[in-house]
Amino acid sequence: MINVGIIGYGYWGPNLVRNFAESPGCRIAAVSDLNAGRLQNVKRRYPSIEVSTDYKDLLENNGIDAIAIATPVSTHFELAMQSLKAGKHVLVEKPLASRSEECFNLIEEAARLQKTLLVDHTFVYTGAVRKIRELIENNELGGIYYYDSVRINLGLFQHDVNVVWDLAVHDLSIMDFLFEVYPCAVSATGMSHLNRQPENIAYMTLFFDRPFIAHVHVSWLAPVKIRRALIGGSAKMVVFDDLESSEKVKVYDKGITTNDDIENMYKMLVGYRVGDMWAPNLDQTEALRTEVAHFIDCIENSRRPITDGESGSRVVSILEAAVESMTKRGTPVQLESPWSKK
């Protein structure tokens, strides 16, 4: 039985509390938040859980094995590092930290202390994304040509991070899970429509060392909500529409065929293939439920999480590069291979 403490009960914290509360193999010992009013809500719903406005009470509590952190991004590093040093396993809401260097430090500390460090890349644990990964692993899509995502709505403008850090992080974590490649360069553009505020609309292209291109469009200022990714492969193509109540993943047996034009060596004959469409049935388990079970399993069996510190740091490195490119209106920023750093 893993005893868990949760720091932060704002937007995402209640989801963590609900899922840890309802998962077998763990127990919530305490919740902390700076806001006493929120803690009253915890008490009303979960009278047996201890609450505190001081997160240190949780770190000093020897009965607590693991800490889950759902606070503003700027505090992730400090809280995660202190939790690790206090001997706790750690789950951190996405993104792992504000800077890639902080991520590296967390990875090292977790390794040194042999503690589980899991980043809450929630989408990785959805039935939809796991099904797409299965299709790719079984080579059903063929060679991957592109990933194109639109993630927009009239969303909550944030003051501390821009829309890339808030929303594109989801696509970067999905790609990190689906494709075993890391971008070599990023070109990003964006704009803030409010004075002295972070960008509320942004576009990001990722380049790779192969004929694969990825693009993400994120916005807090769209009249309609769209959550849709297209994944093009040489054999089949996928539409992942997260707003569909069912049939979130559609697989199209469509594409092109090519033949060299014998009469003209510089030309190529392109043919078009249109076949069936197929929407596989998906596991409907709430992603956070699956993630919590995986966290418990990693702790108990000393397994490496699917969304470990390394995946968190890879995502943060791309976010940093995107922000840099945005200040230079799309000028590409090179990325080092995360594996070459080791």
Place this chain on the structure above:
Amino acid sequence: MINVGIIGYGYWGPNLVRNFAESPGCRIAAVSDLNAGRLQNVKRRYPSIEVSTDYKDLLENNGIDAIAIATPVSTHFELAMQSLKAGKHVLVEKPLASRSEECFNLIEEAARLQKTLLVDHTFVYTGAVRKIRELIENNELGGIYYYDSVRINLGLFQHDVNVVWDLAVHDLSIMDFLFEVYPCAVSATGMSHLNRQPENIAYMTLFFDRPFIAHVHVSWLAPVKIRRALIGGSAKMVVFDDLESSEKVKVYDKGITTNDDIENMYKMLVGYRVGDMWAPNLDQTEALRTEVAHFIDCIENSRRPITDGESGSRVVSILEAAVESMTKRGTPVQLESPWSKK
């Protein structure tokens, strides 16, 4: 009565022929195409129209007042220039020419000879785009924040031009008509998935000298067809979905309100406003019908076309810059104001 000759009877030519044939105030005298088989199709449907495999027969025909050109882009300049020099008014399929310098030459020649030069920016003549322009002119949308367009499907791969020249040209011509601003820089990225072939997927951001940003996503390799532009204003926002059978234009009374936070001068309180949605009834006239009528009117009354040579050249200048930026993976390319050149 304007007598018209049409050069090119491939993909778009039949639409020009049908619309000129059914429009009052004009008559089709002749059609030319290099392919004799296509000319047989003309004869079968329109037995009274003369046909020729040599376009020069049309230029030398003194009974012909105007020439409409629907041939590959690389031939636009030469055919349009010869037509002007032969004393004809000219309608050219989009884009006006392959290079902006060619556009300038055509503009000068048309001005010198006092002939009408109209670029076939078809979307400008749709009921949908004209309604959006009306909304903007009446200041219903407030200040314009962004234009975002997705124009993708499993489309015909072309060998001579890339997908930006084929599809983004539509959005550039729409923006040229809707907004009285010209971009100061372009950042574009893209990729070809076939060896030695032009890019089949591309992304383009346009920057302006004000807090307005535009983005266009075009692709010939998508599993689904999307033709949708979002236009965000400070007062209202528009979704233009060209695949809707009715309600192509939806106006959302949605947006944000801002107040300075008195306690924190670096922060801003953002409020959200959600009101009604409204889909205005649109003129259903075929765009090409309206365009042909406008062409005839410009010739007869010496009026300047809405989509004149200048608009054609502005669009081509942006396409050139986008291609240049694409070769440099998104590095922005500056654009001179087209008005400063004069």
Place this chain on the structure above:
Amino acid sequence: MINVGIIGYGYWGPNLVRNFAESPGCRIAAVSDLNAGRLQNVKRRYPSIEVSTDYKDLLENNGIDAIAIATPVSTHFELAMQSLKAGKHVLVEKPLASRSEECFNLIEEAARLQKTLLVDHTFVYTGAVRKIRELIENNELGGIYYYDSVRINLGLFQHDVNVVWDLAVHDLSIMDFLFEVYPCAVSATGMSHLNRQPENIAYMTLFFDRPFIAHVHVSWLAPVKIRRALIGGSAKMVVFDDLESSEKVKVYDKGITTNDDIENMYKMLVGYRVGDMWAPNLDQTEALRTEVAHFIDCIENSRRPITDGESGSRVVSILEAAVESMTKRGTPVQLESPWSKK
């Protein structure tokens, strides 16, 4: 402060408990259910609420002012009648009772004891239905021509009532609220696809003493979920799609115009009018929240509920007639005016 007791904690009961718990002006004193396991769930979430497997404990509790009943339909009458006799105000889940005679008895008893009797016709309290009523009251739709509803999905097959009692009851309660007319006859057809089970698919036409027709299609055995009603008026027409996340109500300025054909007195010239579409912004308050507040207000101020016993009995009378018609394969069953009975 109204003290409330809730009988039944199965499918709908938890929604009642949550809404009474979070509404001002009332307090939940006790919950009863035959199933002790469910009562443990109540205790876990709401430790201060008393629980009992015997509903009589609630009726005998003098501290309780009002009872809300969310049990199988066949028990509604008995529980509501006992609650009234125990001096309680009563809220009953739809439909009010199994037979119209039972409804009349409940109405009489509530009137005699001067207690509030409210039927939980939830849809009547949604922002969407209230907006449609407003449109009708303001005569925006003109004369009403038809109401047509489809309410289908792969739904929970019930053993005690057929699909008409389960789903069509929603449409009957919506119509009872929207239109001030009562049907004069019902024709219904349907089928059970399982042996010895109630009908799982059904169709019902309602006739009125004017040129207005209503039809409801309900099914537990459809591959897709549809919740859509069309309301046709002489001036405008409405589409109410409850599965739309926003824009649930769309108003179409569409219709026909008629002129007598002077040359042919037996013919009529029909014209077609197509104008704008408009989706009014809707109150997003949860319907049950609004209903609970209305129940409290009716109790405290001795007001007559919008969904009173009479509306409950009118709905049940139509359901009875529909079932009778179904056994005779659509042969219409006449309905007496509910007002003529008084």
Place this chain on the structure above:
Amino acid sequence: MINVGIIGYGYWGPNLVRNFAESPGCRIAAVSDLNAGRLQNVKRRYPSIEVSTDYKDLLENNGIDAIAIATPVSTHFELAMQSLKAGKHVLVEKPLASRSEECFNLIEEAARLQKTLLVDHTFVYTGAVRKIRELIENNELGGIYYYDSVRINLGLFQHDVNVVWDLAVHDLSIMDFLFEVYPCAVSATGMSHLNRQPENIAYMTLFFDRPFIAHVHVSWLAPVKIRRALIGGSAKMVVFDDLESSEKVKVYDKGITTNDDIENMYKMLVGYRVGDMWAPNLDQTEALRTEVAHFIDCIENSRRPITDGESGSRVVSILEAAVESMTKRGTPVQLESPWSKK
């Protein structure tokens, strides 16, 4: 080479002319219409086709082998009968005639003279309906539970026939093709919203001698266009949405499973099964093109048409019964088996 004459060049006639003109194996010799202006349109587009305002010119023309009839329903019988007697093969627009007795006479006459008689049940020749038939024949859907169709829009009000004869005829012809059963009774309801005009909205339930039910909703007075049929089977269920540009047919691997409840012999345990969805690629050939080729083939090889006179008469018999039921507000009208009549 079959020489064809076409009577009627109103709404549907031009489609027949275009398809016969472009089909191999036949030639259009002449077209007749009462309206001389329409015949000018024929001449302009097809200068080689003879035209006449008198259909008898076509019947007397010995060079003509087959007649296609696209005139008002009330004239079908007379024109088809005269064509047969003149020794022509006949294709008649749906429905075959105004009364079932007329249909029987046409069938007999065609048989006696050994001429092909084909009813233009166009939908039967679509890729979508043929694919659904294939699914049924291969037993992919299991036992068929229901057919439910909605066919509504703001449509052309007709003066001579009601909406059932205009639109429900499509569903009856589709069902006649898909299912090898004939209804034993019909219950229909409907209403006219214009004085002295035929019904513009109608509902029809078909009963069979097995646990299969069919329902059709048709309307000329709906704010939105819907063309959607649901077909429920014990194994799988189909949604046929004719307005989808692709994926018109979706096959859902969904349904219920049943087990007898051992503890309660009157109850049944119902389980729910939700699997993949699949949209087969469809033949995109225009239905009328396929139908014309089939007509030619039937003539040349003395084959019986898929949509022969018998299918035409079965459809008309149901329409007659539906109209009778409508006058009696849904009272069911029995249908004799069409096979028992022989």
